[in-house]
Amino acid sequence: MEFSDNFKTGTRSISMMDHARIRTAPIEWPNGAAVAVTFTVIFEFFMGSSGECTRSIYGGRRGVWRLMDILDRNQIKGSFLVNGSAAEKFPSAVKEIHKRGHEIAAYGYSGDTILSSLTPEAEKAEILKTLKILTEVTGVRPVGWVSPDIRPGDGTLGVLANEGMMWNGDFPNDDLPYKIKIDGKPLLIIPYTLESDDKLIYTNGGQPTSVWTSTFTDSLDVLCDEGKTHPKMLNATVHADMMGRAVGTKSIEQAIRYAKSQPKVWITTRTDIAKWWEKKQYT
Amino acid sequence: MGMFNYPRRGFLKGLGAAGAAVMAGGRVQSALAQEASRAEGRRSGPSRAIRGADFPAEHFVIRHEPIKWPKNARIAVCWVVNFECYSDTSDSFDIPHKDYSSKAAFRRLVNLFGKHDIKADWYTNGLIATRYPDTLKELAQLGHGLVGHNFANNVSMVNATEAQEHELIKRTLDDMERASGGVRPLGWFGSGGAGTAKTFELLADEGVIWTSDYASDDVPYLVPAGSKKLVLVPYMREANDTQTYGTNRHPPSALLQRFKDQFDVLYAEGEHYPQMLFLSMHAWLTGHPSGRKELEATIEYAKSFPDVWLTTETDIAKWWIDQKYS
Numbered sequence: 001m002e003f004s005d006n007f008k009t010g011t012r013s014i015s016m017m018d019h020a021r022i023r024t025a026p027i028e029w030p031n032g033a034a035v036a037v038t039f040t041v042i043f044e045f046f047m048g049s050s051g052e053c054t055r056s057i058y059g060g061r062r063g064v065w066r067l068m069d070i071l072d073r074n075q076i077k078g079s080f081l082v083n084g085s086a087a088e089k090f091p092s093a094v095k096e097i098h099k100r101g102h103e104i105a106a107y108g109y110s111g112d113t114i115l116s117s118l119t120p121e122a123e124k125a126e127i128l129k130t131l132k133i134l135t136e137v138t139g140v141r142p143v144g145w146v147s148p149d150i151r152p153g154d155g156t157l158g159v160l161a162n163e164g165m166m167w168n169g170d171f172p173n174d175d176l177p178y179k180i181k182i183d184g185k186p187l188l189i190i191p192y193t194l195e196s197d198d199k200l201i202y203t204n205g206g207q208p209t210s211v212w213t214s215t216f217t218d219s220l221d222v223l224c225d226e227g228k229t230h231p232k233m234l235n236a237t238v239h240a241d242m243m244g245r246a247v248g249t250k251s252i253e254q255a256i257r258y259a260k261s262q263p264k265v266w267i268t269t270r271t272d273i274a275k276w277w278e279k280k281q282y283t
Numbered sequence: 284m285g286m287f288n289y290p291r292r293g294f295l296k297g298l299g300a301a302g303a304a305v306m307a308g309g310r311v312q313s314a315l316a317q318e319a320s321r322a323e324g325r326r327s328g329p330s331r332a333i334r335g336a337d338f339p340a341e342h343f344v345i346r347h348e349p350i351k352w353p354k355n356a357r358i359a360v361c362w363v364v365n366f367e368c369y370s371d372t373s374d375s376f377d378i379p380h381k382d383y384s385s386k387a388a389f390r391r392l393v394n395l396f397g398k399h400d401i402k403a404d405w406y407t408n409g410l411i412a413t414r415y416p417d418t419l420k421e422l423a424q425l426g427h428g429l430v431g432h433n434f435a436n437n438v439s440m441v442n443a444t445e446a447q448e449h450e451l452i453k454r455t456l457d458d459m460e461r462a463s464g465g466v467r468p469l470g471w472f473g474s475g476g477a478g479t480a481k482t483f484e485l486l487a488d489e490g491v492i493w494t495s496d497y498a499s500d501d502v503p504y505l506v507p508a509g510s511k512k513l514v515l516v517p518y519m520r521e522a523n524d525t526q527t528y529g530t531n532r533h534p535p536s537a538l539l540q541r542f543k544d545q546f547d548v549l550y551a552e553g554e555h556y557p558q559m560l561f562l563s564m565h566a567w568l569t570g571h572p573s574g575r576k577e578l579e580a581t582i583e584y585a586k587s588f589p590d591v592w593l594t595t596e597t598d599i600a601k602w603w604i605d606q607k608y609s
Contacts, residue, residue, distance in 0.1 A: 046335045053335035054476065057342050057499035058517070065345075066552075085335070089343045110335070206531035208540065246501070246548040246560075247521040247541055 013157045018180035019173065019189070026230040027176065027282055033266035034227025035220060036273055037259050040079045040237040041067050041102075041244070042199075043093070044111035044148070045086040055241050056111060060090030063244025068100055070249060074256045079235075079269045081107035081146045081169075084130035087137045098138040103269035105144035105169070106130045115153035123153040131163065144270050146170060150192055161185035167274040175223070175232040177273060179283050188277055190270045193235035195219060196255075198243040209243055209251035212236075216255045224262055233273065331448075331479040332441040341506050342499060349556040350502060350608055356592035357553030358546070359599055360585045362403040362578075363563040364392060364570075366418075368410040370435035377437065381567050385415035388570020393421065395575060399582045404561075404596050406432035406472045409455030412462035423463035428595040430470040431455045431491070441477050449485050456489050469597050472496060476518055484509030493600035501549070501558050503603050514600040519561045521545055522581075524568040538562070538569065539577040543584060550588060559599065 010017045029036050043064050046053035064080075071078045080097050082104055087094040098104055108115065109130045115123050127145070135141040143166035147156055152170045157180070160168055167177075167188040174191045181187075194200060196216035201207045216236045223232040236255055238244060243252060259265050352359050367384055369377045396403050405422055407429060412419055422429060433440055434451045443451065452471070460467040471486050471494045478496050486494060487508035495518040505512045520526060522545055527537040542562050549558035562581050564570070569578055585591055 048336075049330060049332040049334040053333070053338075054497040054499055056335065057338070057497060060343065061345050061500045090345070092345065112335075206526055206533070208533070208537060209544070241498075245519075245521055246545040246552070246558075249548040250544055 012154050013182060014152060014154065014171075016180070016182075018178075019171065021178060023176060023178060023283075027280065029231045029266050030276065031266065032264065034231050034264035035223045035262075036231070036233040036266045036268055037220070038079045038233070038235045038268060038270055038273070039071065039076065039256065040081060040235055042081045042107060042237060042239045043086050043097075044083045044107065044239065044241075045089055046112045047085050047110040048112040050112050052111065057241075059240030059244060060086060060093050063240030064090075064093050064097065066246075066249065067238065067240060067244050067252075068097060068102070070252055070256070071102065072100060074253065074260070076256060076260070076267045077102050077269055079103045079105065081105050082134060083107050083111055083148070084109040084133040087133050091137045094134070094137045098140065103144070103271050104134060104138055104140075104142055105146060105270065106134055106142045107146050108148035109133075111148050114149055114151050115147045115156050116151045118153055120153070120155045123155045124159050127156065127159045127163070143167065144169060144190075144274070146192065150194070157182050157187060161187045167270055169270060175234075177233070177277055177282075179277070188274050190273060191233075193219075193237070196234075196236040198238045198248065202248070203239070203242045209248050212243065212248075213251040213255045213258075217258045220259060220262065220265070224264060227264065328442055328444060330441050331443075331445070331481075333478060333480045333482070337480050339507050341504065344504070344609070346500070346502065346504060346609070350606070352557050352592050353602065354592070355590065357557055357590045358550050359557075359559045359592040359594050360546075361559075361561045361594060361596055361599070362396070362401055362582070363561045363596070364403050364405045365432065365563065365565040366405045366407045366411060367432070367436040367565065367567065368408040368414060369437045370410060373435075373437040381436065382414070384566035384570060385411055385418050388566040389415075389418050391572070391575060392566060392570050393425065395579060396427070397425070399579070399586070401582060401593060402427050402595050404428040404430050404470065406430045407459060407468075408432050408436050408474075409434040409451075409458045412458035416462035419459055419463040423466040428470065428597045429459055429463055429466055429468045430472060430596070431459060431468045432472050433474040436474045438474070439477070440473055440482070441479055445479070445481055448479060448481065452485050453489055456491070469493065470495070470516075470600065472518065483507070483513050484511075487511040487513055492604070493596060495596060503559075503599060503608070505603075505609055514603045516559075516596045516599055518563070519545075520563060522561070523563040524565055524574065528574070529565065529568050535569075535574050535577040538564075538574070539580050539584075542581045546585065550591075561596075
């Protein structure tokens with residue numbers, strides 16, 4: 001007898017049982033850190049006619065430049081998630097991000113092309129196009145991928161694994177990375193933190209930017225405590241055309257300074273987390 | 284469109300008994316009502332909103348070299364009043380609520396700006412020229428900036444045909460020119476900043492020299508408008524009362540806090556790269572008594588620093604053209 005679709009589980013790449021594996025054994029971070037922290041900048045461009053397409057120009061003209069300056073004067077490296085179309089429109093900005101030593105990971109081609117809405121062929125083409133553009137602009141092929149709006153399609157992980165990508169950041173489902181195998185190939189999932197994200201708090205939520213900061217610092221306090229025995233990771237995200245505006249600067253610097261003031265915080269990038277995971281042979 | 288998603292009811296002017304008959308579950312469904320919407324250019328067709336893929340190259344040329352403001356100011360600061368009016372195709376809550384702008388708020392804001400010798404930019408829906416013409420005459424006499432802001436704030440320019448879009452622009456500017464006693468607006472901001480790939484050309488053909496439709500930079504830049512150019516004076520919605528007070532009901536002090544947060548950063552940056560800041564308010568929100576103290580505090584705050592150019596967007600656009608900036 002055929003079961004209805006309601007009983008199918010673990011059959012999609014985003015529901016496969018690898019994702020459901022719970023890690024109980026603690027890991028170690030470099031230098032005995034309790035928490036690994038990533039500061040993410042989303043640099044997007046909208047090719048369609050959403051209300052966001054005019055304001056997304058701000059990211060390349062001004063926002064990423066201000067954010068690079070903030071990161072640099074605080075002497076930390078950011079994790080930049082870049083749309084392929086943003087790199088096409090603003091190549092000098094993307095080259096500068098690379099030149100200053102920040103991480104560049106791929107964030108799909110356009111902020112309003114959601115992978116889960118595409119056919120498998122179009123989804124794959126979108127991923128390959130994005131990787132090609134970013135490679136051409138910076139001279140280095142990205143090793144990490146986050147899907148626009150954190151919405152991968154069912155084929156996304158398979159394409160990434162087959163392309164030899166190191167990590168994916170689409171899953172807001174844990175406080176630590178975990179490895180999956182797809183099509184027999186390994187891929188590291190580095191969970192996304194939705195909580196300290198300026199689009200949710202500031203732009204859509206209409207909260208003051210200080211709420212973004214306190215969401216981050218409250219989370220960091222808790223993870224520093226939990227991390228004494230079970231080290232964890234935490235991410236904070238700003239968009240180049242949202243808190244990359246002048247209104248966000250003070251709040252971002254407060255968050256960075258707070259993280260830097262904690263003795264057991266490792267401020268890093270996703271790719272360095274992935275390399276560490278590889279080195280320690282964590283699963 | 285409105286803050287509250289009330290079902291549409293009432294104010295279907297001229298529909299009479301037929302209008303009463305079209306209310307089905309709070310929704311307007313009859314052909315007659317659709318015709319009323321179509322006449323206003325509202326929901327009359329597919330969206331013609333400009334696509335990111337259609338932006339001309341000028342938007343992607345990054346200005347790295349600093350500009351200069353008059354007297355070497357570090358920052359240009361403007362106060363923008365969204366001076367709104369809703370047409371008869373809106374619902375029975377929005378029309379009177381936005382009319383607060385012209386009735387009570389107008390006098391309070393004019394007096395406050397007068398007390399501090401501030402000229403503001405008034406983003407004016409063309410319908411105000413019909414309903415409250417004296418307000419525009421007074422603003423013109425006082426030297427405030429009159430800026431076109433679509434015909435009515437519940438009317439879509441992007442769902443209109445190109446001919447309707449042109450009509451909305453022309454009628455707004457013509458009506459404002461007549462009501463103000465001869466001042467034709469030189470600036471434009473579409474409702475919600477919405478526009479099509481054709482908007483800038485239509486504006487330039489009607490005598491407009493600047494628009495703030497895009498929130499795309501901290502300082503102006505020139506954009507093509509058919510065979511002409513417009514100064515794009517980028518909009519800022521960060522210190523904006525719809526973000527703080529209107530939708531989210533933060534205390535009025537949140538507006539002041541956002542203004543200061545931006546001012547401090549831009550003023551510091553302005554030492555080497557002169558910057559620009561607007562406070563953007565809606566007369567029906569910040570023009571209420573609840574907004575006056577905080578609005579006044581933003582003016583006093585900006586005035587407490589040296590090297591601040593208190594100006595209007597029209598004067599910024601004229602400066603940009605005079606200096607031949609790109």
